[in-house]
Amino acid sequence: MEKLGENLKKLLLVGIGTAAVTAEKSKEILDELVKKGELTVEQGKVLNKELKHNIKETIKDNVKVSVKASTPEELQTLLEKMTPEQIEQLKQQISNMEQAAEEKTADTEEAVEAEEEKPEKTAEATEEASEEAADAE
Template identity: 40%
Template structure:
């Protein structure tokens, strides 16, 4: 169960990172087009704002997907065996111990 949560988190972070990288590259391209005169500064600002808005929408969408997956996992916990529940409790105790040590 823990590995699935970790995988979901990694997938989410990968998605956010990819979106951020794309945004950075797009902004650089827009800046280059402005420099060459292919775009006006105002057009560049408009495109940049659209990119930021799209980035925010994608991040919200990814967060919703992650939350949906986590809710599904929680619902699936009803079907856990006693051994799975023990493993989960042990993992929670381990995480709590690590947090308290910090």
């Protein structure tokens, strides 16, 4: 379990380090271009912001951290390592998931009830049509 935690820590540090180095290098390149007069300062700032934004998106898309606890003991160990803020966020996520599940269940029940009412409505419509046809004759 400790190896998993260490590996996750190393993975996160690699991702953060990569982002930091990339941001520093991009700033250095932009500074050089500005010095050479190839870019104005404003263009350099805009380009730097875009690069940082793109780096953040790339990291979000490509760096996946998943922790799978296969036993209650492993889950307990993970929970013990969490900060109070992380635990609060986890509680909020669980609450959101429960609400979504309840809404889905309610929607499913409404759909089932609607389906059960359809044959009754169809039978009523058929009877009304028959009565109207008989009245028309």
